[in-house]
Amino acid sequence: MERQAFVGEDEVIRMNVELAMRRDFTMEDIKDLPEGVRAELIDGQIFYFAAPKEIHQRLLGNLYFGIREYVKKNEGTCKVYMAPFAVNLSEDGKNYLEPDMIVVCDKNKIKEDGCYGTPDFVIEIISKSTKARDYGIKTLKYRNSGVKEYWIVDPVREIVLTYWFEDETFNTIYGINDEIESKLFPGLTVNAMKE
Numbered sequence: 574m575e576r577q578a579f580v581g582e583d584e585v586i587r588m589n590v591e592l593a594m595r596r597d598f599t600m601e602d603i604k605d606l607p608e609g610v611r612a613e614l615i616d617g618q619i620f621y622f623a624a625p626k627e628i629h630q631r632l633l634g635n636l637y638f639g640i641r642e643y644v645k646k647n648e649g650t651c652k653v654y655m656a657p658f659a660v661n662l663s664e665d666g667k668n669y670l671e672p673d674m675i676v677v678c679d680k681n682k683i684k685e686d687g688c689y690g691t692p693d694f695v696i697e698i699i700s701k702s703t704k705a706r707d708y709g710i711k712t713l714k715y716r717n718s719g720v721k722e723y724w725i726v727d728p729v730r731e732i733v734l735t736y737w738f739e740d741e742t743f744n745t746i747y748g749i750n751d752e753i754e755s756k757l758f759p760g761l762t763v764n765a766m767k768e
Contacts, residue, residue, distance in 0.1 A: 597617035597618070597667075600661075603669050611671060613669060614670075615670070622671070622702070622703070623701075625700065626700065628728045629698050631766075632749075633656075633696075633698055636696055636765055637653060639761075640653050640758075640763060643758055651693065652677050652678075652680070653674065655673065656672060657671050658671065659687025659688065660675060660692060661689045661690075662690075672696065673697050673698045674695070674696040675694065676692060676693050676695075692720060694755075695715050695722075699727040699729070712736070721737070721757055722738070723736040724736070728749065731750075732748060733746070733749060734746055734747075735756075749766055750764065
């Protein structure tokens with residue numbers, strides 16, 4: 574694949590629509606991307622990423638450090654990873670994701686080049702070019718693969734949706750300035766906006 578110069582989210586959306594009309598892609602196509610070009614592979618379809626905005630990076634940093642500090646303080650064995658860090662969700666080579674943040678509690682799933690298998694906890698921060706995938710197909714992929722907890726952070730709507738897939742009666746909507754509670758880690762609360 575030739576290197577693409579991304580101008581912004583509208584251009585990425587246009588390119589993703591064009592890619593949807595082409596053939597099925599594989600992990601080989603992802604590996605052949607030029608260095609620095611980020612993309613996901615979902616059911617054999619490639620989706621490019623636009624560069625993250627400042628609010629995205631701020632939210633990600635706050636969530637990462639809050640969750641990482643909790644795990645360290647409680648001497649947990651789980652590991653916390655921020656994007657770009659690959660998640661090879663299926664063995665068929667057709668689902669390669671780059672969530673904004675993952676927590677993996679089984680060290681055997683971690684290899685040098687990413688996570689092979691299902692993370693325990695996933696966080697996605699919505700952008701204009703990822704919104705449909707994060708709310709739609711990726712929610713289903715995470716749920717069906719065995720992710721226990723999934724948060725969708727939407728800075729435009731100023732909400733955080735938390736999914737506890739083991740008992741969906743606990744799914745909750747928080748305001749972006751709220752203290753968000755984790756079901757996976759009892760006692761963990763984190764504020765996405767608080768630095």
